[in-house]
Amino acid sequence: MAEPTIDAGAGPVALRTSPLAHLEARMRAAAVTGARGVRLAEWPFITMVNLRVAPDSEAADRIEKTLGAPLPRQCGQTAVSGSHTLLWLGPDEWLVVSPAGGTSVAAELREALAGDPGSAVDVSANRTTLELSGAAARQVLEKGCPLDLHPRAFGPGRAVSTTVGPVAVLLWQVDEAPTYRLFPRSSFADYLARWLIDAMSEYRAPALP
Amino acid sequence: MLLITCPWCGPRDEAEYHYGGQAHVPYPGNTADLTDEEWAAYVFYRDNPKGPFAERWMHGTGCRRWFNVLRDTTTYEVLAAYRLDEPRPALPQAGGNR
Ligand SMILES: [Zn+2]
Numbered sequence: 001m002a003e004p005t006i007d008a009g010a011g012p013v014a015l016r017t018s019p020l021a022h023l024e025a026r027m028r029a030a031a032v033t034g035a036r037g038v039r040l041a042e043w044p045f046i047t048m049v050n051l052r053v054a055p056d057s058e059a060a061d062r063i064e065k066t067l068g069a070p071l072p073r074q075c076g077q078t079a080v081s082g083s084h085t086l087l088w089l090g091p092d093e094w095l096v097v098s099p100a101g102g103t104s105v106a107a108e109l110r111e112a113l114a115g116d117p118g119s120a121v122d123v124s125a126n127r128t129t130l131e132l133s134g135a136a137a138r139q140v141l142e143k144g145c146p147l148d149l150h151p152r153a154f155g156p157g158r159a160v161s162t163t164v165g166p167v168a169v170l171l172w173q174v175d176e177a178p179t180y181r182l183f184p185r186s187s188f189a190d191y192l193a194r195w196l197i198d199a200m201s202e203y204r205a206p207a208l209p
Numbered sequence: 210m211l212l213i214t215c216p217w218c219g220p221r222d223e224a225e226y227h228y229g230g231q232a233h234v235p236y237p238g239n240t241a242d243l244t245d246e247e248w249a250a251y252v253f254y255r256d257n258p259k260g261p262f263a264e265r266w267m268h269g270t271g272c273r274r275w276f277n278v279l280r281d282t283t284t285y286e287v288l289a290a291y292r293l294d295e296p297r298p299a300l301p302q303a304g305g306n307r
Contacts (some may be wrong), residue, residue, distance in 0.1 A: 075215075075271075090217065090274055091274065093273075095273075161218075161271045162225065162270060162271065168269075
């Protein structure tokens with residue numbers, strides 16, 4: 001892979017490279033169409049803020065007002081407010097996911113904390129986002145995810161921390177297509193993307209009877 | 210493979226957890242007065258029972274919280290899982306509803 005040439009006049013946004021930029025063409029080529037369709041793409045540079053605060057505190061109330069949505073209180077739950085989605089990470093920990101460039105979220109949350117115990121830290125570079133969608137997407141994940149992803153147990157608006165293959169991910173189902181978003185740590189993203197490309201390949205062929 | 214029920218996330222594969230050794234080992238209160246032998250007993254010596262054993266586990270790829278598990282070291286049966294701020298539960302009765 002060629003080293004990016006540094007243009008002294010370009011800003012940080014122009015210079016950044018997403019963890020899976022080098023696999024973009026391979027992910028596109030791996031797409032399967034038809035009844036057993038499945039597609040994979042990176043959704044780079046999403047804004048992610050890690051939020052920690054005691055759920056029964058006044059600071060949590062202020063944060064919920066700032067976000068305009070209640071903090072999910074149970075594993076698997078998510079909440080949506082405008083362009084933000086709140087994912088449960090732990091009993092006093094959440095991930096606030098916003099579109100790329102939404103850099104004011106962390107500052108707004110810190111303002112709402114107002115010095116009370118807790119933290120709001122921009123961790124956008126910690127993970128990248130893989131979007132896996134299509135009729136066969138659940139079958140692809142089921143090859144390496146120990147969770148029950150069947151609609152009776154999992155569905156749109158659910159998000160859990162688990163593993164896919166050997167990689168720890170935050171797994172979020174967005175819609176009924178189904179579309180899943182996987183958040184692996186950046187350094188594991190290359191392995192996970194290749195693992196998924198491999199797992200997708202069998203769906204090019206018709207289903208065996 | 211053990212199936213361990215995290216107090217916050219529910220039942221998950223053993224591979225999602227880290228083992229943390231014996232639970233309920235209190236930090237000595239009189240650290241300045243301890244002899245080397247007493248320090249060694251606190252740092253290195255642990256029970257090794259045959260049967261129910263209270264131990265610490267951490268849900269590494271889930272909520273990343275520490276909690277306690279009561280596990281039978283002979284049968285590997287997970288008898289109970291409970292939060293750090295909860296007392297060790299009484300042993301389920303043999304032949305009872307496990
Ligand atoms: Zn957990």
